[in-house]
Amino acid sequence: MSDFASLLSSFKQDASAVSAASKSPLAASVISQERRQQNKPSRKRPFATTTTSTAPHFPSMHSNNRKKSDFKLTWLGIGAQKAGTTWLHKLLRKCNDISLPQEQKEVHFWDWHHRKGFEWYIRQFGYHSQKASAVALHYGEITPCYVVLPETTIAEIHKCFPNLKIIFVARDLVDRAWSAMIMELRDQTMGLSAGDFADGVTGNTSNNSNANKRAKLSAAQQRRLEQQSSPSSQPDSYFRDRLRDATHDSRSNYAKHLINWYKYFPSSSILLIDYREIESNPRDVLLKVVMHIGVEEEKAKQFIASLNDDEVGQRINAATTSVSSASTGSSPTSSHQLLTKRPMLKKQLEKYLQPYSREFNDLLKIKGYDWRLDEYDP
Numbered sequence: 001m002s003d004f005a006s007l008l009s010s011f012k013q014d015a016s017a018v019s020a021a022s023k024s025p026l027a028a029s030v031i032s033q034e035r036r037q038q039n040k041p042s043r044k045r046p047f048a049t050t051t052t053s054t055a056p057h058f059p060s061m062h063s064n065n066r067k068k069s070d071f072k073l074t075w076l077g078i079g080a081q082k083a084g085t086t087w088l089h090k091l092l093r094k095c096n097d098i099s100l101p102q103e104q105k106e107v108h109f110w111d112w113h114h115r116k117g118f119e120w121y122i123r124q125f126g127y128h129s130q131k132a133s134a135v136a137l138h139y140g141e142i143t144p145c146y147v148v149l150p151e152t153t154i155a156e157i158h159k160c161f162p163n164l165k166i167i168f169v170a171r172d173l174v175d176r177a178w179s180a181m182i183m184e185l186r187d188q189t190m191g192l193s194a195g196d197f198a199d200g201v202t203g204n205t206s207n208n209s210n211a212n213k214r215a216k217l218s219a220a221q222q223r224r225l226e227q228q229s230s231p232s233s234q235p236d237s238y239f240r241d242r243l244r245d246a247t248h249d250s251r252s253n254y255a256k257h258l259i260n261w262y263k264y265f266p267s268s269s270i271l272l273i274d275y276r277e278i279e280s281n282p283r284d285v286l287l288k289v290v291m292h293i294g295v296e297e298e299k300a301k302q303f304i305a306s307l308n309d310d311e312v313g314q315r316i317n318a319a320t321t322s323v324s325s326a327s328t329g330s331s332p333t334s335s336h337q338l339l340t341k342r343p344m345l346k347k348q349l350e351k352y353l354q355p356y357s358r359e360f361n362d363l364l365k366i367k368g369y370d371w372r373l374d375e376y377d378p
Contacts, residue, residue: 055152056114061160071122075165075293076157077142078149078261081251082179083171084278087315089142091286094311095303097295099137102126106143110153138293140165147257148250158264165292166265170254170360171275172374173353174346177252179335181242186229231338236345243352255359267367274371282312350376 059065066072077085089105092098101107101124109121125139147168149157157164227233242248250257261270271292277285283304290300339346354376361372 056110056156058118058160061118063160063162071127073140073161073164074138075140075167076146077167079144079147079168080171080176081144082176083169083275085142085144085169088289095290097138097299098293099125099139101141107141108143110149110157111145138295140293151260154260154264164269166261166270167289168258169273169275170373173252173357174349175336177243177248177349178339180248181239182231182335185231239345240348243349252353253356255363258363272369
């Protein structure tokens with residue numbers, strides 16, 4: 001077996017081990033209980049410890065039982081996947097008034113790890129190791145899968161933290177789904193099952209191992225690995241089928257899931273961000289988010305001003321087809337550029353996602369927002 005084949009096999013063995021160890025208007029639907037309850041998403045749970053699905057339940061942390069001195073979750077970033085949440089996480093970590101998990105971006109406590117208990121959750125923030133301070137920190141985290149949490153879990157979150165601030169970044173549905181499917185294809189090459197998104201997940205030790213192995217690849221080996229994970233290696237039918245899968249379909253249906261959050265939290269507690277604004281006015285977006293979390297306006301403005309243009313404008317985890325332009329000698333190609341080269345597939349994705357885009361735009365109108373997603377009209 002060649003060194004490259006052996007390395008690729010090692011990638012897949014590591015990922016397999018981790019998986020094995022963890023195994024039409026909207027105005028009417030916004031007030032419809034039936035619409036809120038139906039079609040609950042099917043979820044992959046790579047780190048579940050039991051086959052029985054049990055909703056989180058922490059009565060000692062309910063707001064009417066919790067002591068003032070106890071940990072208080074201030075905010076949650078709930079999505080969307082592939083919509084700039086890693087960029088947001090990286091910059092919020094620089095704010096002295098905000099505390100995020102110390103080890104990983106995505107904690108997945110409310111969907112995968114709640115059985116580990118609340119003490120485990122607050123340890124992710126280094127809560128017990130922090131010294132008493134006159135500054136009340138705003139504790140929060142970003143896990144994009146939270147937007148599709150079942151209603152019972154959202155209800156429990158509300159019982160624990162009724163004043164919680166929610167942040168959701170909405171990206172063009174076709175661009176988001178396409179970027180997510182490219183990421184999934186890359187991960188499959190590394191051995192993850194379709195539908196499992198393990199990057200940035202607390203408890204996953206295979207990512208660092210794989211990154212170290214990739215760093216040891218020669219330029220030629222990296223090109224071969226890239227070819228195997230390239231979207232051009234798959235026909236249009238592959239992406240059409242993947243989009244219909246529960247994982248991608250559910251995460252594309254913004255309105256359906258946000259309605260559940262609006263049932264328990266007031267509109268003033270939920271901030272919807274236009275992904276395009278991150279590209280055009282990143283500082284304005286960051287200021288909105290920091291102030292929504294609860295940082296005083298003057299402190300928020302000082303924090304934004306302290307950031308340099310390079311770090312504010314940096315794109316994180318953008319889907320590309322080049323592993324490394326330095327190592328391969330090629331320029332990275334954005335996911336949008338890749339889809340533009342497949343106009344028939346793009347039209348098919350637009351047709352499939354158009355109803356979801358229209359429903360989300362109806363929700364934006366109801367909630368008083370002045371921006372809209374593309375509805376892909378001819």
